[in-house]
Amino acid sequence: MSSGSGPGSDPHLLSLLRAIRLRRNAPDAAAAGEADTAAALSEIAAAKKDAAEKDEEETELEKPRRDPGAALARGVVPPVGGVNPSGPATPVPYIPPLSGIRPIGAPGTEFPSAQAYPSIPRGFPGKTLPGPGPHRDGMDPADDAALRDTQRLLSTSLTFAGGPEEVAGRLWHALQQAQPGLLGSLPGGPDGQRAQLARAITWLVHTMDDPPALVTGCSALGAALAECGLQWNQLHLVGAALAESMRTGMAPGAWRQDFDQAWRWTWQHTYEWIVHGGTLTAYQPTVWDTEVVEHDLRRDDLAVVRLRPFLPMPYRPGQYARFEVPGVPGIWRPYSLAGAPHRDDVIELHVRAKTETGVSGTLVHHTRPGDRIRVTRAEGDMSLPAEPGRGVLMIAGDTGVAPMKAMLAELAATADTRQAVLFWGVRDLTELYDIEALTALAAEIPRATVVPVVAEGDPGPYPSGLVTDAVAAYGEWSRHEIYLAGPPLMIAGTSAVLQQLGVPAARIHHDPAE
Structure with a gap:
């Protein structure tokens, strides 16, 4: 993406400024009828091709106010439901200007700003990033006023429609x-997806008057959606669905044409920037910014850390990702992901630290809720077998139980009925730091069993000795898919024992040693 305020400027940002400066009037729009949401969206999709073939009819503005929703230089923007009134437009009552927009909800709920993505250009060389003063990145005062006017319409209509949570529920x-x-x-279940939609709507409204941050944030969202495998044509009706979700939350007659135009205009530009960001994944790695939501010190040297990405982050149960922590820049350490992507959007890490320094030491000893941690895309080939009837044997040592927990959570979330057995080898009883959670997960799966194996000291109610001896004594595993995770020596020794027991090497899976 080129930089500057001249001919090499970001084409998407320039298209925004050109649209703002046009003094044209959009076709009339009226409140949609009470038609069902899905039917309304279907009408829009069917009418889209015909509407694109019609000539645009534009007239001069009757008022001096610059309305960026008045002209898009793309053709007619139909109102929700596809109704174009023949009579005069509904008068728009005066709404006093709002003071500076304040975040809705607790701190940390909004999406990351431009500064959170150093891999994406943050601004334009030779220009000052958004700050005080009327001129920002080539914008004149009238442009700034037009954007703030659009922001006022978005904020006012969002309030009239019940707030971001209610609108997000209807949109979902x-x-x-x-x-x-x-x-x-x-990723995530219905509740998590609705929460992310609410945060996205809130962020969009609050960032509307800051074009560089808006373009950067939308580009980051596009990269995340591309990593999720989203097809861009799946987003075509989001703008209409969003406007309809606003309208249906308002009192009869409260939906106005300038609300409709503002949301549709905003989505058309947002869509372009999202797609533009998605194309960047072919040229640069995608990095997610996450927030620590829980830090649980289970032992003096071991912690379970839960993180929530600001943007959707896809991964398969059993995979790992690389993490960078504040204070240790440029060092990316791999950790297995113990979350449940089908249930929520939270990532769980199990971290043991030998010292208080480095990435592991920072995660265990110096990390607190609210801290920001960066993460790369998920890696690794470990995942549940596609063949539904094939049994699963999981053998873990120490914190290697993390990817196994993710696979158990996946089996529970999908009501899988295959046999699943987890052997967790530990040195003594004090190292069973997550046994309650694992036992609870196994109880949700019809044919799952968790078998802790204690090597030293009093084993309590569990088998004692080496985990490989327990595996050999438990049953025959040649027809199971087998997954290993833990210290490298444990993985190598267990793999050798399994092959001696007749398990084909092709059925034994583990991440490569680093």
């Missing part, structure tokens, strides 16, 4: 009816 149901494949490609 509308997309579930019209584009179920879109939601199906995103």
